[in-house]
Amino acid sequence: MTALLLHVHDCPHCGVSLQAADQLAEEDLNALPRGKQFMCEVKRSRSLPHHRLFMAMIRKIAHATPTPLNEKALRAYVTVKAGHVDTIPLAFGKTYQAPASIAFQAMNQAEFRDFFERAVEIILTDICPALPDGFADEILAMVDKEADHGQARLITRSQKAQDMGAR
Numbered sequence: 001m002t003a004l005l006l007h008v009h010d011c012p013h014c015g016v017s018l019q020a021a022d023q024l025a026e027e028d029l030n031a032l033p034r035g036k037q038f039m040c041e042v043k044r045s046r047s048l049p050h051h052r053l054f055m056a057m058i059r060k061i062a063h064a065t066p067t068p069l070n071e072k073a074l075r076a077y078v079t080v081k082a083g084h085v086d087t088i089p090l091a092f093g094k095t096y097q098a099p100a101s102i103a104f105q106a107m108n109q110a111e112f113r114d115f116f117e118r119a120v121e122i123i124l125t126d127i128c129p130a131l132p133d134g135f136a137d138e139i140l141a142m143v144d145k146e147a148d149h150g151q152a153r154l155i156t157r158s159q160k161a162q163d164m165g166a167r
Contacts, residue, residue, distance in 0.1 A: 003105060004028055005045060046104045046112055053146045054102075054116055057123060057139055064131050075099070081126065082118035 005021040020026035032038065058078065062069040079085070079099035088096045100106065102115060120143055128136035 044109060046107075046109045050109070050112065050116065050146065051102075051104070053142060054119060057120075057142060060138070060142075061123065061127060061131070064135060078119050078122055078127075079115075081122045082115055084115050084118075 004025040006018040006025060007021045009017050009019045011017050020029050055075075058071050058075045062071045062074050076099040079102065080097055084100045084102065085097040086100045088098050090096055102112065107115065120139070123139055124136050128139060
C-alpha cells in the first residue's frame with residue numbers, strides 16, 4: 001500500500017476533493033488506473049516543521065561540541081534516552097535497546113510531540129550542561145519559536161529555569 005500526502009480542496013464544480021500535496025503523491029496518483037474505486041484510510045499528517053526542529057536541534061548540538069560528533073549517533077543517543085526504543089532479543093538471552101524510528105510512518109503527531117518533549121528534556125539536562133554557557137537558552141529559543149507556531153506544547157522558559165535551579 002502506498003501512503004500519499006494529500007490536501008483537502010474545495011472545488012466549486014465537484015465539491016470537496018483530495019489533491020496531491022507534493023510531486024511524489026502526484027506521480028503515485030497518476031499511476032492509478034482510471035475508473036476504479038479505491039479504499040483509503042485517512043490520517044492527519046505529521047508536522048514537518050516540528051520534525052525539522054528536532055533535526056535542527058540535533059545538528060546544532062553536533063556542531064557545538066568541542067570534538068566532532070556524528071548527528072546520527074547523537075540522534076540515536078537522544079532517542080534511546082527518551083525511551084523510544086525497539087527491544088531486540090539476542091540469541092544468548094540478552095536484549096538490545098535500539099533507537100526506534102521517528103519516521104512519519106512510524107508515529108503520529110501526538111506520539112512525536114510526546115517524544116519531542118522527552119528529547120528536549122534530555123537535551124537540556126544531559127547534554128547542554130557540557131556545552132558552552134547559554135547553549136540551553138539557544139535550544140529553548142528554538143523550541144519557544146516553534147511553540148509560538150503551534151507545533152510544540154512545552155513548558156515555558158521560566159518553568160524550565162525553575163526546574164533546573166531546583167536540581
